[in-house]
Amino acid sequence: MNPKPAKSALPPHTAEENLAYTRQMLGELRTVVNAEGADMLGYLIEMAYVEAGDILAGLRPLSVRGHRDPAIGMPLKPAGKIKL
Numbered sequence: 001m002n003p004k005p006a007k008s009a010l011p012p013h014t015a016e017e018n019l020a021y022t023r024q025m026l027g028e029l030r031t032v033v034n035a036e037g038a039d040m041l042g043y044l045i046e047m048a049y050v051e052a053g054d055i056l057a058g059l060r061p062l063s064v065r066g067h068r069d070p071a072i073g074m075p076l077k078p079a080g081k082i083k084l
Contacts, residue, residue, distance in 0.1 A: 016056065023052035 013021075026049040033042045054060040 019052050019056050023049055026052060
């Protein structure tokens with residue numbers, strides 16, 4: 001039995017509003033984890049915070065999917081067994 005997700009009474013938000021909210025929450029999480037001494041987690045949250053800020057400032061695209069360089073020289077099939 002799958003419960004239906006609750007419908008929000010709030011109007012949908014723009015991508016910019018959602019990113020700004022996410023960045024704000026990341027800032028708060030960063031403060032909490034740094035106070036607990038979780039250095040690696042704090043670093044990862046900081047990177048996400050910076051990334052969200054860069055996207056909001058127009059310095060980075062929202063997604064790089066489809067804009068990546070193809071892997072050059074990588075075999076498409078596994079080599080199989082190696083004969084000695």
